[in-house]
Amino acid sequence: MFRLKREFISLTAFAAFLIVLPLLMPNAYFLDVATKTIINAIVCVGLNLLLGYAGQISLGHAAFFALGGYATAVLGSRLSVPAPLAMLAGAVLVGVISYVIGRALLHLRGHYLAMATLGFGAIVSIILNRELAITGGPDGMPVGPFQIAGYSLPSALGGYVLAAVGLFIAVKLATSLINTRAGRALRAINDSEIAAATLGIEVAAFKVKVFVISAIFASIAGSIFAHADRFITPVEANFLRSVEFVAMVVIGGLGSVVGAIVGAIIFTLLPQMFAHFEEFRHVLTGALLICIMAFMPSGVVPTLASLWVRWTEPAAREKGSVHGAA
Amino acid sequence: MSDLLQFLFSGLTRGSIYGLVGIGFALIYRSSHVINFAQGEFVMIGGMVTVFLLAAGVPLPVAALGAILAAALIGVVAQVAIISRMRRPSTLSIIIVTVGISMFLRGAAEALLGRQFFSMKGFSGDDALVLLGAKVSPQSIWIFVSLVVTTAAISLFFRRTILGKGIQATSSNRLAAHLVGIDVPAVLAICFALSAALGALAGLLTTPITLTQYDVGITLGMKGFCAAILGGLANPFGAILGGLILGFAEALAGGYVSSAYQDAVAFILIIAMLLVRPNGLFSAPTVDRV
Amino acid sequence: MALLDVTNVSLAFGGVKALSEISFAVNEGEIFSIIGPNGAGKTSLFNVVGGVYIPDQGEVHFAGDNLRDLSPAKRAARGIQRTFQNLQTLQSMTVLENVMVGMHLRQSSGFISALLGLPRIHEENEFAVRASMEFLKTLNLEHLSRQQAGTLPYGAQKRLEIARALAAQPKLLLLDEPAAGLNPQETIEMAEVIRRIAKQGTTVLLVEHDMRLVMDVSDRVFVLNFGRALACGTAKQVSSNPEVIEAYLGVETPEENSRAAVN
Numbered sequence: 028m029f030r031l032k033r034e035f036i037s038l039t040a041f042a043a044f045l046i047v048l049p050l051l052m053p054n055a056y057f058l059d060v061a062t063k064t065i066i067n068a069i070v071c072v073g074l075n076l077l078l079g080y081a082g083q084i085s086l087g088h089a090a091f092f093a094l095g096g097y098a099t100a101v102l103g104s105r106l107s108v109p110a111p112l113a114m115l116a117g118a119v120l121v122g123v124i125s126y127v128i129g130r131a132l133l134h135l136r137g138h139y140l141a142m143a144t145l146g147f148g149a150i151v152s153i154i155l156n157r158e159l160a161i162t163g164g165p166d167g168m169p170v171g172p173f174q175i176a177g178y179s180l181p182s183a184l185g186g187y188v189l190a191a192v193g194l195f196i197a198v199k200l201a202t203s204l205i206n207t208r209a210g211r212a213l214r215a216i217n218d219s220e221i222a223a224a225t226l227g228i229e230v231a232a233f234k235v236k237v238f239v240i241s242a243i244f245a246s247i248a249g250s251i252f253a254h255a256d257r258f259i260t261p262v263e264a265n266f267l268r269s270v271e272f273v274a275m276v277v278i279g280g281l282g283s284v285v286g287a288i289v290g291a292i293i294f295t296l297l298p299q300m301f302a303h304f305e306e307f308r309h310v311l312t313g314a315l316l317i318c319i320m321a322f323m324p325s326g327v328v329p330t331l332a333s334l335w336v337r338w339t340e341p342a343a344r345e346k347g348s349v350h351g352a353a
Numbered sequence: 354m355s356d357l358l359q360f361l362f363s364g365l366t367r368g369s370i371y372g373l374v375g376i377g378f379a380l381i382y383r384s385s386h387v388i389n390f391a392q393g394e395f396v397m398i399g400g401m402v403t404v405f406l407l408a409a410g411v412p413l414p415v416a417a418l419g420a421i422l423a424a425a426l427i428g429v430v431a432q433v434a435i436i437s438r439m440r441r442p443s444t445l446s447i448i449i450v451t452v453g454i455s456m457f458l459r460g461a462a463e464a465l466l467g468r469q470f471f472s473m474k475g476f477s478g479d480d481a482l483v484l485l486g487a488k489v490s491p492q493s494i495w496i497f498v499s500l501v502v503t504t505a506a507i508s509l510f511f512r513r514t515i516l517g518k519g520i521q522a523t524s525s526n527r528l529a530a531h532l533v534g535i536d537v538p539a540v541l542a543i544c545f546a547l548s549a550a551l552g553a554l555a556g557l558l559t560t561p562i563t564l565t566q567y568d569v570g571i572t573l574g575m576k577g578f579c580a581a582i583l584g585g586l587a588n589p590f591g592a593i594l595g596g597l598i599l600g601f602a603e604a605l606a607g608g609y610v611s612s613a614y615q616d617a618v619a620f621i622l623i624i625a626m627l628l629v630r631p632n633g634l635f636s637a638p639t640v641d642r643v
Numbered sequence: 644m645a646l647l648d649v650t651n652v653s654l655a656f657g658g659v660k661a662l663s664e665i666s667f668a669v670n671e672g673e674i675f676s677i678i679g680p681n682g683a684g685k686t687s688l689f690n691v692v693g694g695v696y697i698p699d700q701g702e703v704h705f706a707g708d709n710l711r712d713l714s715p716a717k718r719a720a721r722g723i724q725r726t727f728q729n730l731q732t733l734q735s736m737t738v739l740e741n742v743m744v745g746m747h748l749r750q751s752s753g754f755i756s757a758l759l760g761l762p763r764i765h766e767e768n769e770f771a772v773r774a775s776m777e778f779l780k781t782l783n784l785e786h787l788s789r790q791q792a793g794t795l796p797y798g799a800q801k802r803l804e805i806a807r808a809l810a811a812q813p814k815l816l817l818l819d820e821p822a823a824g825l826n827p828q829e830t831i832e833m834a835e836v837i838r839r840i841a842k843q844g845t846t847v848l849l850v851e852h853d854m855r856l857v858m859d860v861s862d863r864v865f866v867l868n869f870g871r872a873l874a875c876g877t878a879k880q881v882s883s884n885p886e887v888i889e890a891y892l893g894v895e896t897p898e899e900n901s902r903a904a905v906n
Contacts, residue, residue, distance in 0.1 A: 084445065093692045135631050138388065138444075142582050143627050146620035149575065153617045207757035207764050208750050208771075213746045215733050222731035226811060227719035227748035236754050266575065267803060270390070270452050277449045282735075310461025316453030321439055324446040 034202060041198060045191040055183050060299055062183075065190040066252045068291035071275045072197045072284055073244025076204070078273065079282035081237045083133070087144030089268030090151035091242040092122045095249030096170075096259040097155065097162060104171045111175065114250040118243045125242035126205040129235035140238070148269050155261035167260030170253040186255025193251050194288075197244055201284050213237060217282070245272075278319050280326025289328050293319075358487040360608040363600065366493040366562070367599020369500040373555035374577025375584065375592030376507065377548030383524040383587045384544040387447050391431065391455035392552055393574020397462060399553025400565035404471045413476060421553045427458070432542045455570070459566025473562045475561040492561045499558055503551065504593055517607035520544060524587070552577075572616075579619040582624055585633020594635060598622070645844050646671040647692065647815055652701030654687055661687040662703070662870045664806060669815070669848055674841045676849040676857045679867035685850045686728060688867070689819055692848070693725050706814065720748055722814035726804040728850075734793030738784055739786065741792050741803055742775035745810030775810060782806045782836060798829045801851045815846045822853040834859050858882065866890075870899070 045065075052058040070092060077083050077270050102108040108116070114349060128147060134141050155162045162168060172179040173189050180188055204210040208258025215223040224230050253259045262268070279290025297315060301308045323330040374396055382390045399420045406416035431454050436447060477491040511517035522530040523540045531537045555573070557564065563569070577592075580599050584591025599619050607615035626634065644819055645668035654662040662684045669675040677685050690696040692703055694715040703710045705721055713721070724745075733741050750767050757764060771838060779785040782802040787795060801821055818837065822830045830853060837860050841847050851857050857864060857878065865882040866873040868890045876882050881887055 063795055078445070084448070102384075131628055132631075135627075139627055139631055141388075143624055145575075146579075146623035146627075149620040150617050150624075153614065157613045182393050199760075203760040203764075204754070204757045206768065208747060208752050208767060209754045209757040210743050211736070211740055213749055214736055214740075215747075218733035219731045221695070221715075222727070222733060223744070224715040225725050225731075225743055226718055226807065228744075229714075229715050229716050240754065240758075267571065273445075274449050274452060281445070307460070308466040309456050310464055311460075313453045313455070313457030313460050316436055316456065317450055320446050320453065321435060324439055324441050324443065336633045 038195075038199060038202070042195055044117045045195060048191075049184065049187050058183050058187055062187045062190045062255050063252075064295040065187075065194045066248050066255065067272070067295050068288045069190070069194050069197045069248035069251070070245045070272050071279065071291045072194070072201050072288035073241040073248075074272055075241075075279075075281065075284065075287040076196070076201060076213070076237050076244075077241040078276050079287075080210075081234045082217045082235055083238065084138060084141040084273065085144040085238070085241070086141050086266065086269045086273065087146075087148030087151075088158060088242070088245045088272045089266070090144075090148035090264045091125065091245035092249035092252070092268070092272075093151060093155060093259070093261065093264035094121050094124075095246030096253035096263055097249075098246070099168045099250040099253040100168050100259050104169065109175075110171070110173045114247060117250050118246045121242050121246035122239050126235065130344045133234040133238065134231040140323055145266065145269070148264065148266055151209065152261055152264040152266070155264050158162075160257050161220060162261070163203060165261060167258055167262075170257050170259055172257065173254040180255070180332040186251075186257075189251050190255055193247060197247075198284055198288075205284075209233075209236075212280075274316060278316070280328035280330070283326075283328050286326050286328035290326070293327065355486040356608065358485055360604040361609075362484070362487055362489050362493060364601035364604030365597070366490075366496050366582075366600070367603055368597035369577045369595070370555050370559045370573070371495045371580040371599050372500055372593040372596025373503065373551050373558075374573055375580030376503070376589045378578055378581035379584065379586060379589045379592040380520075380544050380548045380551075382581070383589070384520055385541050386444065387436070387451065387546075388578070389548070390448065390451040390574070391458060392548065392577060393570030393572075394455045394458040394462075395428065395549040395552030395570070396429065396556035396559075396573045396577075397565060397567065397570040398424045398458065398549075400473070400558025400560035400569065401462060401466065401471065401556075401567075402437065402553075403557040404473050404560065404565065407473060417554075417557050420557050421550045424551040424553030424556075425546040427572075428545040429542050431549075432545035433538070435543075437538055437541065451519065455574075459568055459570060466567060468567060470564045470566050471560075472564050473560045479561070488616070490562065496558045500553060503554070504590065507589060516540075538577045576619055579623050583634055584624055585635050588633065588635055591633055591635040595633070598634075603621045646706060647668060647848065648704040649692070650704070651689075652688070652691055652698045652703065654691060654696055654698045661869050662691070662698070665867070665870075665872055666701075667872070667875060669846060669866050670801075671814075671846055672841065672844060673862040674837060674847045674849060674860050676851060676861040676864045677867060678851065678854070678857055678864060679701060679873070682869075683867040684870040685867055687722060687870075689725065689817055689848075689850055693723065693817060699882050708720075719811065719813075723817065724808035724811050724813035724814075724815070725817035726801070726808055726819055728819040728823065730797075730800050730804065732792040732795075732800045732803055732807075734791070736792055737788065738779065738790050738792055738795065738803055739772065739775055739788040741807050742778050742810045743771045744770050745775060745778070748811050775806075778806045778810045780807070781839070783832075800826050801825065802836070805840075809840065809845070813845055816840060817848045817850075817852050820852060821849070822851055822856045830856055886900035 048061055049058055052061060053103055070088060074088055077085060095117040098120060099113045102116055103110050103113035128143055132143050156165050172182060172185055179185055212223065213229045215228060215234060220230055249263065273296040275290035276287050278293055279288065280286030297312055298308050301311045304311065319327065373390060377392045378389065381387055402420035402423045404417045406419050407413065435454065436450060439446065439450065475490060475492040476495050481488040481489065481490050511521060517537045519540050522535055523537055527537055576599065580596035581592040583595030583598060599622060602622060603615050603618045606618045648667040650666050665688060677688060679685055686697065691698050694710065694713055703813055705723060710718060733744060734861050750763055752767050752770065776785055776788065779788055782805055784799060784802055784806060787799060792800065795803065822833050825833060834856050837847060839874045863876060864878050865875045866881055866887050873890060874884045874887050
């Protein structure tokens with residue numbers, strides 16, 4: 028019961044933060060950065076389930092993101108399908124694709140999923156670039172605002188609200204998964220596949236399910252992005268985008284919802300902070316990536332959390348061992 | 354017929370480049386189980402340094418050697434100063450670090466050299482030779498010969514030198530290699546130097562044909578990675594064959610199927626191969642020990 | 644009919660024969676031990692029963708069914724659980740959560756209800772917590788329930804693996820060297836635990852180096868040497884078998900014990 032209460036309080040606080048945030052933004056530019064950060068965070072919360080819990084690497088999540096975005100753009104804006112339905116269609120499409128890929132490959136060990144998703148992502152990116160008639164090619168295509176029954180919020184704020192609602196739901200889903208039979212099974216797989224299997228957990232089937240869930244998170248985020256940016260280009264399907272998503276999760280800290288969000292914040296804000304040194308933006312981002320991983324290999328949030336524990340409870344470790352011996 | 358021959362020559366040229374880049378991936382993966390995402394940037398460095406040394410009036414052989422040494426040096430620095438110093442490295446954190454290194458190198462090239470293309474003359478001029486009715490650029494011959502020589506050199510290196518055997522020992526069991534007195538960190542550094550040098554070689558060879566730019570490493574790196582996967586990732590010679598297969602497949606698909614989807618061939622091949630033979634085309638399946 | 648029936652099983656790694664034509668049957672409710680010097684093939688045999696290795700030849704039947712094509716997870720669903728010689732506790736999870744994972748097969752909620760936070764999830768969790776605490780009590784671990792499994796001392800982790808396996812309510816429990824690394828007092832307690840498990844109706848298949856424990860708890864003992872069956876019978880019969888004494892008991896030296904302790 029105590030845990031439930033605490034979860035309720037932190038979710039409420041999080042919702043309050045999301046509501047207040049746009050009021051603190053001095054101008055439209057900052058609001059836009061906040062929206063982009065939140066959209067990245069949605070992808071990361073989903074990807075973290077795959078990376079942090081199932082221990083599988085995907086180098087193709089940008090493709091799922093882009094497919095969601097293009098589903099919204101093509102169905103919603105060009106074929107006038109209602110926006111929520113277009114978003115749903117994108118999610119279903121991505122769900123089916125990721126299921127087929129996962130089903131075929133996730134029983135294998137090693138980095139097979141990484142390689143296959145890399146290949147898949149590259150193919151999606153090429154198709155989006157080449158099929159001018161449908162996607163508008165490298166120039167991309169415009170997207171309408173998110174409308175329900177003909178009503179929509181004003182442009183910039185509308186994007187933010189959509190993203191914030193998306194992230195809140197994503198966080199709610201991810202946190203409620205952790206302490207359930209399925210969530211425990213996932214964490215067990217990450218700790219020891221062999222132990223998980225001998226306890227009756229169908230390891231490959233679980234990995235496939237998480238892969239599908241994380242891909243759908245990315246697809247929804249992509250749809251939100253298309254509405255928020257009012258435009259989408261094949262750059263969103265780029266291999267480097269996929270790598271960025273993985274980097275965000277790892278930087279923030281694997282296996283923690285907070286970590287996924289913090290990673291998205293760090294990675295999205297950094298290039299903005301370096302905007303004054305436009306030419307050196309990528310060098311600085313690269314250098315920072317190296318430094319964080321060199322000094323905090325388990326990610327920012329877990330590292331800070333353990334430092335915090337060490338400062339506040341210097342006796343924690345000893346206490347543990349006394350308990351153990353008893 | 355002459356069309357086909359033309360495509361085959363083009364495939365051989367592409368394939369040789371992919372193979373050279375692929376060996377780099379395979380060498381590093383074999384020695385340290387790291388997928389080095391900065392491999393493509395060494396290709397870029399090879400082309401760029403050669404172009405600038407040539408512009409400074411340095412003769413081509415010296416410029417080429419300079420480019421290869423520069424890349425190798427950067428490779429060693431990356432391994433010794435960054436990767437080997439990581440505390441409690443996981444596969445993922447190492448991947449992220451190599452991504453960081455690649456962003457850093459690419460970003461540095463962008464900041465220093467801008468986004469324009471740089472060109473360079475073919476080693477033996479740019480006048481195409483006619484061979485059996487098909488046109489072949491002399492640079493293609495340079496590329497193919499370099500691949501053959503490199504393959505032979507690496508094969509000799511692995512079989513005949515203490516260092517080569519040390520690398521093999523390290524890749525099969527790092528702890529055991531350490532216990533029998535092999536300097537494992539040195540071996541790893543040498544592997545990084547070697548694969549950086551091979552990447553740079555590929556880069557300076559291909560620049561006269563494809564030009565170079567700060568971000569050529571992304572595409573070439575991915576193609577080289579495909580070559581390595583096709584060949585079985587841990588097998589340097591598999592990477593060469595993988596590269597050649599990929600080169601021919603691309604050339605044929607571009608010629609007979611669709612030039613718009615030529616770039617997709619590599620990735621379709623990867624997925625097809627993962628479904629059929631996940632350990633690569635040329636690797637024996639490994640026994641899983643628990 | 645026997646609960647577990649191993650017939651004519653052979654297994655080779657490359658050219659090395661790990662097991663040659665092994666046959667034995669374990670009856671329901673019995674404590675059946677497999678002993679033998681290092682490298683005799685005990686753990687290989689365990690892995691064949693658990694489904695980690697597929698034998699090159701021979702069959703394993705459990706409650707009348709051929710296990711051949713069943714994965715470890717499917718075997719677990721039939722009622723086979725095991726512990727590991729080199730610990731496989733779930734390090735990043737708490738002691739309580741480890742045992743709750745052990746209850747995986749006895750519950751059924753999936754991703755959808757978990758993501759949606761349906762009420763049945765809370766009921767399931769509460770039941771799992773209550774039941775798991777009982778298993779922790781059985782193995783004297785309840786005071787450690789909130790600790791991370793990875794921080795527990797070795798002996799406690801061994802007991803945790805047993806608690807976790809019991810949480811699945813197995814018909815057959817495979818224990819891989821449960822006394823290795825335990826001090827004499829802990830070993831005596833372990834013997835008590837094993838007897839209690841059998842008394843509650845779970846059949847126990849035991850691989851163990853500590854001969855006192857084996858002789859103390861086993862209904863029957865099966866002796867392996869270089870992958871071959873050497874003898875099978877009650878503890879008394881086996882320990883008086885001259886071949887066994889020569890092949891096995893004769894080399895049971897203090898050095899042997901210290902190796903087990905290091906493991």
